[in-house]
Amino acid sequence: MTEAATHPAPHAPDEASVDQIREAVRALCARFPGEYWRVLDRERKYPSEFVAAMTEGGYLGVLIPEAYGGSGLGLSTAVAILEEVHASGCNAAALHAQMYTMGTVLRHGSPEQKSMWLPKIATGEARLQAFGVTEPTAGTDTTSISTMAVRRGDVYVVNGQKVWTSRAEHSDLMVLLARTTAKEAVARKSEGLSVFLLDMRQALGRGLTIKPIRTMINHATTEVFFDNLEIPASSLIGEEGKGFRYILDGMNAERILIASECVGDARWFTEKSASYAKERVVFGRPIGQNQGVAFPIARAYAAARAARLMTYEAARLYDHGRPCAEEANTAKLLASEASWAAADTCLQTHGGFGFAEEYDVERKFRETRLYQVAPISTNLILSYLSEHVLGMPRSY
Numbered sequence: 001m002t003e004a005a006t007h008p009a010p011h012a013p014d015e016a017s018v019d020q021i022r023e024a025v026r027a028l029c030a031r032f033p034g035e036y037w038r039v040l041d042r043e044r045k046y047p048s049e050f051v052a053a054m055t056e057g058g059y060l061g062v063l064i065p066e067a068y069g070g071s072g073l074g075l076s077t078a079v080a081i082l083e084e085v086h087a088s089g090c091n092a093a094a095l096h097a098q099m100y101t102m103g104t105v106l107r108h109g110s111p112e113q114k115s116m117w118l119p120k121i122a123t124g125e126a127r128l129q130a131f132g133v134t135e136p137t138a139g140t141d142t143t144s145i146s147t148m149a150v151r152r153g154d155v156y157v158v159n160g161q162k163v164w165t166s167r168a169e170h171s172d173l174m175v176l177l178a179r180t181t182a183k184e185a186v187a188r189k190s191e192g193l194s195v196f197l198l199d200m201r202q203a204l205g206r207g208l209t210i211k212p213i214r215t216m217i218n219h220a221t222t223e224v225f226f227d228n229l230e231i232p233a234s235s236l237i238g239e240e241g242k243g244f245r246y247i248l249d250g251m252n253a254e255r256i257l258i259a260s261e262c263v264g265d266a267r268w269f270t271e272k273s274a275s276y277a278k279e280r281v282v283f284g285r286p287i288g289q290n291q292g293v294a295f296p297i298a299r300a301y302a303a304a305r306a307a308r309l310m311t312y313e314a315a316r317l318y319d320h321g322r323p324c325a326e327e328a329n330t331a332k333l334l335a336s337e338a339s340w341a342a343a344d345t346c347l348q349t350h351g352g353f354g355f356a357e358e359y360d361v362e363r364k365f366r367e368t369r370l371y372q373v374a375p376i377s378t379n380l381i382l383s384y385l386s387e388h389v390l391g392m393p394r395s396y
């Protein structure tokens, strides 16, 4: 993982302005209550209305510089937005990629690519929601991917397969990582990988096939197949063969933003737990009067507060162009564990009712479990801290 400090410095809004943004996000989210998400979850449908409302509100363009039509407010503001979405009981999974996937284009794209796409991404006219990295056989070992893009004159011919490509059916563009030189032919396995900005609208039916995967959560995730798909050579982002570094550059931002969603979830679970513990009377007294019920809620609250501080600190460093990989990884670790502890406590606090759909606890419980695995699993974060921060031997 590299320390990317090449993103343009955003202008940081003051605390009062961020509070106003938080309030406005909460007001928007109040229009999408539990019932809205429950129906979608049951039918595995995409929250199009919610994504449209967040797009129209300008929330998905906060990381795009003003010169390209965004608000250029930086990661600390994006963190506040996603945290409030989740603390309100909503889910940002359907839209968060529109915020940050464009970072690869912003940092490494040509001036033509930036002026062609970023203004459209800022308004939502072009949806850049799909990020094609993971493959079924390579898993976390990204340099072992086998999707190949071979240059033939003015085009690249792409063959291969991706898995867990979320929102592909709801996206116009995909940031795609493919090999342009076989792993056996490069000196270092991180070489020979390239990034493309794939116009999926042009590619569908011409060698690109998308197949939805039904999962335990409503995540609009898919398998994507490339069969002799020809894409213009101008789709290449940056230099051929340097794509692995470009993808790594975006990971700190992604981890910090995901951490903020976990913090939001933890807040939602803890508020829900505390309010139920105050109301639910068993044996003639509120269950929260039993310390066996109250203490796990208090513990979950404290863990979420600590994770929130680390998340804000990571975002602050990122916005100042300072190294933040340690903080970004630590924030993602602490926040995903805090949200999971808060979820487990919330389910336990609700007893049998925690399993009933109408309380929304079981749905959020399933949703927040994802963060232990994606976008990066807990073990891989621990490996990063062990090796790169603590200097212990590399394990893989």
Ligand SMILES: Cc1cc2nc3c(=O)[nH]c(=O)nc-3n(C[C@H](O)[C@H](O)[C@H](O)COP(=O)(O)OP(=O)(O)OC[C@H]3O[C@@H](n4cnc5c(N)ncnc54)[C@H](O)[C@@H]3O)c2cc1C
Pocket: 130, 131, 132, 133, 134, 138, 139, 140, 141, 163, 164, 165, 166, 167, 215, 219, 221, 370, 373, 374, 375, 376, 377, 378, 379, 380, 383, 395, 396
């Ligand atoms: C709902 C969902 C949405 C997703 N969306 C996207 C997306 O939009 N785009 C995309 O590219 N990917 C996406 N992913 C993929 C996600 O990033 C991967 O699932 C995740 O990185 C883990 O990789 P894997 O599933 O291949 O697990 P594997 O790499 O097969 O690992 C399996 C388990 O083994 C552990 N493990 C593996 N190697 C080691 C090691 N060396 N040391 C210790 N433990 C190890 C891992 O921690 C993990 O728990 C998504 C996944 C899901 C489930």
